[in-house]
Amino acid sequence: MPLIGTLTSGVSALRSFTKGLEVIGNNIANVNTTAYKSNQASFADSFSNTLRGSAPSSATGSNQTATQVGTGVALRGISTNFTQGSVSSSGSTTDLAISGNGYFIVKNPTDGSVYATRAGEFRWDDQGFLVNQEGYRVQGLTGGAGSTSPSVIGDIKLRSQAEISASWATDHATEIAAANLAYDSAQSAADELASISSFGVTAADSSLVLTELNARITAADADVVTAAAAGSAALAIAQAKRDALVSARAAVQTAQLEIKTSAAYVAADAAGKQALLLTGVRTSLSSSSVTAQGGAATAAKAALAAATPSQRSSSSIDESGNVVEFYANGTTATSNQLLLKNFNDQNALMKEGNNLYSGFEAAGAINGTGLTGNDRPNQGGLGKIQSGALELSNVDLTEEFANMITAQRSFQASSRLVTVSDTVLEDIVNLKR
Known part of the structure; x- marks a missing residue:
């Protein structure tokens, strides 16, 4: 029935224009939304009922136009305006x-x-x-x-700014080389024999003149003995790399030994001669009077020229x-x-x-x-x-209000279409009375 189609068109218009008003209302609501992009509703006609199709012209007549009746309006789509806001x-x-x-x-x-x-x-x-x-x-x-x-x-x-703590190791090691005092424990003195001769013997009273023998022991060279210097040694430690071992040594010291000997007068025997036996002189060497002192080794932190974290x-x-x-x-x-x-x-x-x-x-x-x-x-x-x-939002309030007025009037006209269709239907119903 044609009136049913009219009512359908009115309803479709009300539905479509309602969506249009929703889009406009959403734009106005987001007028202060950061970087909001406004939307716009677009509409298209609905399916049309074809009463007569079109036809091309022929030798006997002109072309024929189509006769169609639409069934209303539909929401075609909602597009976004991506133009930049202020x-x-x-x-x-x-x-x-x-x-x-x-x-x-x-x-x-x-x-x-x-x-x-x-x-x-x-x-x-x-x-x-x-x-x-x-x-x-x-x-x-x-x-x-x-x-x-x-x-x-x-x-x-x-970037992270975590603090990094620097600390020294809690222990250290000092290597001390073994120090030994080296010397010859005993030296043997060689026996030296000296002959004694008689000089100027007379027939008369005989006298013996003993010429003094001067014997001298040649001292042998003593071994050089090294000893650590007395006092404390200063250690200058500089870190070249991690786990580096730094050794410190005192200067080598030398010591001189003095050996004393004595001479003695020896009398001749009855035969006028005497074997002279020189007993070796024993010199005892002792390190009891040599003292070794050890001091505590200390390591001091050096001032590091590092920049303070900024x-x-x-x-x-x-x-x-x-x-x-x-x-x-x-x-x-x-x-x-x-x-x-x-x-x-x-x-x-x-x-x-x-x-x-x-x-x-x-x-x-x-x-x-x-x-x-x-x-x-x-x-x-x-x-x-x-x-x-x-x-800012790219919503133009002036344009939105104009669109809202247009959509509202369209909705109002569509509602009138429904009202008129209802009145016509009522009149048709009353025809049987």
């Missing part, structure tokens, strides 16, 4: 806005899921990770230190995404670099709430779904990063 200063260095194309990539540390976002409301957490409001960690190149540039894909994190005073993020750390001693280090990801079809991204998007494969992620070194900001078609600022 940028507003926030005053926080970790608030980041993208001027141009690209999305920040964040990862849920709990399940490892990865999302794209334009909302750069980040902060450094208690572990030094750069995270968003949900605690998802910003991704990029890490591992930079000194002259080494960041090169490892991972979570953006400030505390990080601040950090900044430049337009290329480099995280530069500043230290109290005046040094700097580029520890990380944020990366951006762009997509061929942004409308294929799935909104996950909290300003997050998924569906990288469907959207055609450029350079692959994962981050690479080609995803650096400010190059390759990607935008640059502005620190201390946030991208």
